[in-house]
Amino acid sequence: MTAPQRVSYRMESTLESVNKAEEMAEQIASQAGYDEDTRGGISMAVREAMINAILHGNAYDPVKRVNLSFEQNGEELVVTVTDQGKGFVPAEVPDPLAPENLLKQSGRGIFLMRAFMDEVRFRKLNPGTEITLIKRLQSKELDRQEAST
Amino acid sequence: MSMKASTRQVDGVTIVDLSGRITLGEGSVVLRDTIKDLLGKGQKKILLNLGDVSYIDSSGIGELVSAFTSVRNQGGELKLLNLTKKVHDLLQITKLYTVFDVKDDEATAIAAFNK
Numbered sequence: 001m002t003a004p005q006r007v008s009y010r011m012e013s014t015l016e017s018v019n020k021a022e023e024m025a026e027q028i029a030s031q032a033g034y035d036e037d038t039r040g041g042i043s044m045a046v047r048e049a050m051i052n053a054i055l056h057g058n059a060y061d062p063v064k065r066v067n068l069s070f071e072q073n074g075e076e077l078v079v080t081v082t083d084q085g086k087g088f089v090p091a092e093v094p095d096p097l098a099p100e101n102l103l104k105q106s107g108r109g110i111f112l113m114r115a116f117m118d119e120v121r122f123r124k125l126n127p128g129t130e131i132t133l134i135k136r137l138q139s140k141e142l143d144r145q146e147a148s149t
Numbered sequence: 150m151s152m153k154a155s156t157r158q159v160d161g162v163t164i165v166d167l168s169g170r171i172t173l174g175e176g177s178v179v180l181r182d183t184i185k186d187l188l189g190k191g192q193k194k195i196l197l198n199l200g201d202v203s204y205i206d207s208s209g210i211g212e213l214v215s216a217f218t219s220v221r222n223q224g225g226e227l228k229l230l231n232l233t234k235k236v237h238d239l240l241q242i243t244k245l246y247t248v249f250d251v252k253d254d255e256a257t258a259i260a261a262f263n264k
Contacts, residue, residue: 015174040235047206051173097244103218105211108243112207115242 008069013058013083021068022047025079032072033137041116042077042135048109049081049131057085057129076118079133087129090122152176152202154183162259163192164230168201171209180209184216193225194262198255200231205239217249226250230258 011017025046058064119134152169220227252258
């Protein structure tokens with residue numbers, strides 16, 4: 001296992017931060033050795049977590065910030081997104097795949113995070129919510145990483 | 150990259166050629182305004198060409214669903230054309246692939262609208 005590398009950012013509650021976080025996720029996932037499809041999934045999950053934090057959590061409040069961090073240790077990438085909003089209960093978010101919800105305009109963000117990551121955790125803060133996204137490197141990616149060192 | 154939408158008419162069907170990203174913010178707004186404008190003009194047979202749409206997020210998916218229901222509620226039809234693999238996969242996992250009428254050939258898509 002390589003030494004963990006961690007970077008963190010304190011970001012404004014703007015749409016620009018969402019786009020910037022998505023770009024950073026793509027870049028960091030690429031450096032970590034994930035394949036193209038997996039990188040796309042990781043950056044989408046990070047984008048959705050940021051939208052959740054900025055739109056639903058901080059509600060674009062210019063005073064509130066979002067903390068974003070990426071940590072990789074050669075075996076997995078751990079991304080955390082923390083907002084300062086009023087929080088929510090993940091279990092109460094309706095299932096977007098239920099027939100009665102299929103034609104709803106919103107409510108797919110958490111589903112997409114779970115679809116593309118190996119683990120998604122929510123922690124209630126006071127105030128705010130911390131979302132942790134984890135993606136493990138597959139054996140073929142670990143082999144590639146080893147071959148390049 | 151922002152999104153662009155341009156429209157053309159073929160056999161009574163309005164084809165909307167979209168390019169770029171349908172995401173929270175500008176991309177979703179462009180799509181919403183385009184559909185609103187077409188419905189306002191009474192154009193209710195709409196084919197969204199997504200061949201040059203590189204990326205859609207949850208907000209963009211929501212906007213597609215909203216376009217679909219708005220057109221249907223006004224007695225019209227909305228179909229999707231030329232999905233990229235990424236967009237196709239996204240509609241599959243969100244179970245929307247079967248909700249939308251998806252075509253991969255423009256002539257076939259136009260012929261499939263109720264005349």
